[in-house]
Amino acid sequence: MQPPDSPPENLGVARFSEFVATLGRGPGRSRALTREEAREAFGLVLDELAEPVQVGAFLMLLRYRGEDSDEIAGLVEAARQRLPTPTQGAVDLDWPSYGAGKTRDVPWFLLAALALARAGIRVAMHGSNRFSSGPTVADALRVLDRDAASDFADAQAQIARTGFAYLPIERLSPKLDELLELRRKLGLRSPVNTVARLLDPFDAAASVDGVFHPPYIDVHLGVAQRLGRKRLLVVKGAGGEAERAPTKPVAAGLFVAGTRSDESFAALLTRDEASPGTLDDLAATWRGDSEHPRGRAVVIGTIGLALRALGRADDPNAADRDAERLWAARQG
Numbered sequence: 644m645q646p647p648d649s650p651p652e653n654l655g656v657a658r659f660s661e662f663v664a665t666l667g668r669g670p671g672r673s674r675a676l677t678r679e680e681a682r683e684a685f686g687l688v689l690d691e692l693a694e695p696v697q698v699g700a701f702l703m704l705l706r707y708r709g710e711d712s713d714e715i716a717g718l719v720e721a722a723r724q725r726l727p728t729p730t731q732g733a734v735d736l737d738w739p740s741y742g743a744g745k746t747r748d749v750p751w752f753l754l755a756a757l758a759l760a761r762a763g764i765r766v767a768m769h770g771s772n773r774f775s776s777g778p779t780v781a782d783a784l785r786v787l788d789r790d791a792a793s794d795f796a797d798a799q800a801q802i803a804r805t806g807f808a809y810l811p812i813e814r815l816s817p818k819l820d821e822l823l824e825l826r827r828k829l830g831l832r833s834p835v836n837t838v839a840r841l842l843d844p845f846d847a848a849a850s851v852d853g854v855f856h857p858p859y860i861d862v863h864l865g866v867a868q869r870l871g872r873k874r875l876l877v878v879k880g881a882g883g884e885a886e887r888a889p890t891k892p893v894a895a896g897l898f899v900a901g902t903r904s905d906e907s908f909a910a911l912l913t914r915d916e917a918s919p920g921t922l923d924d925l926a927a928t929w930r931g932d933s934e935h936p937r938g939r940a941v942v943i944g945t946i947g948l949a950l951r952a953l954g955r956a957d958d959p960n961a962a963d964r965d966a967e968r969l970w971a972a973r974q975g
Contacts, residue, residue: 655692659684663697666704675708678869681717685838689725689818699825702833710834712865718838719866722819727795729845733765734802736953737847739840740770740780741812741823742882743832743855747777749920751938752886753784753809754929755945758973760806764953767802767845768809771823775882778922780809786926799845812839841866848873851952853880860896867898874899876952887944889937890915895948895959908947908959911940931974943970 662684666673676684684701687693693701705714738756756766772779781791792798792810801808813820822835840852841863850867852875854860860877867875878895880886887893889911897904915937920928924935928942946966947959956962 653692653694655687655690656694656697659687659693659697659701663700663704666701666708673708675711676714676717678713678717678720681714682721683717685718685721686724688822689721691818698822699829702822702825702835703829703831705834706831710837710859710862712862712869715834715837715841715862716866716869718834719841719870722816722838722842723844725818726816726842726844729795730799731846732848733799734767734845734847735765735849736767736949737843737845737850738766738768738885738949739842739850739852740768740772740809740884741836741839742770742772742853742880742884742886743774747775747882747884748941749778749922749925749938750780750783750884750886751920751925751941752880752884752945753780754925754938754942755886755949757787757807757929758942758946758970759949761973762969763806764949765802766807767798767847768807769798769812769815769842769844770809770839771812771820773824774826777882781811783922783925784809786922787929795844802845810844815842815844837862837866841870843872849953850875851885851949852877853883853885855879855883857894864896864898864903868901868903872898874952874954876948878948885945885948887911887941887948889940889944893944893948895951897951899954906951906959908944908963911944911963912937939970943967946970 760766792808794814798808798810826832857879863877875898891910893908895906920935920938927933928935928938943966947962950956951962956965
């Protein structure tokens with residue numbers, strides 16, 4: 644019997660324990676959460692109504708069982724419900740950047756996004772590169788004399804003014820950033836990484852997304868279908884970024900208005916003789932002072948991915964041709 648002077652049981656903790664039990668019961672008894680259950684459970688996490696030990700168990704059970712499109716869709720819905728409301732029609736392309744490669748190059752994909760913005764395509768990039776060993780997007784912005792957005796409203800203002808903004812996840816959703824940071828304590832990435840990639844916080848007309856492993860492509864496209872997304876292109880990219888490797892064909896999954904297709908982008912270089920780039924190389928390539936051969940190919944190839952995601956090219960070959968022209972015109 645509960646002592647009369649003890650506090651009442653936290654209802655959030657009690658309810659959340661049911662979700663942990665559903666995921667963690669033994670073989671033949673556990674199951675994935677429904678979309679509605681996942682939405683409720685993650686809402687309790689984001690509203691800090693679950694205990695830290697419960698949150699850790701929940702995230703690792705989701706990971707151990709394997710990412711499920713219904714579950715992830717529910718988690719994304721819970722996260723989006725707690726974000727500011729964006730201005731409708733203000734963004735053309737959503738660009739998540741949550742790479743965590745151990746040997747990645749500089750973020751050449753940033754130049755692809757900036758070139759698209761110069762061409763009149765409004766790009767909203769959000770993310771965290773905290774677990775990447777290479778230079779971050781924020782590092783690259785600084786050498787280009789640009790600043791990351793300070794908050795959601797500032798990001799919208801930058802997009803309206805310049806066509807581009809980068810909003811770090813800690814400024815978009817401090818709680819999601821805190822959950823991503825649990826990787827240091829748990830030793831493994833959790834499904835929150837997938838949730839962050841699929842947030843589309845500005846309700847863009849299209850998204851271009853990168854994953855670490857090819858099986859995640861199916862999960863991302865499945866979530867897009869469940870959430871009624873308009874257009875999404877997903878590619879296995881370096882460090883999990885939406886970035887094209889130039890020396891080999893790249894497979895991509897494309898989701899358009901309820902229909903999925905598989906596409907292949909050709910290699911752009913026969914071999915790669917260039918050393919990894921530096922931030923100085925990135926800045927010089929953007930200004931046109933000089934061009935890093937591999938970096939240039941990565942940028943043009945990544946622009947091609949974005950054009951195909953946007954539906955502004957009919958196929959990968961056309962996307963690459965248009966990307967070359969768009970890159971050349973950036974200084975016009």
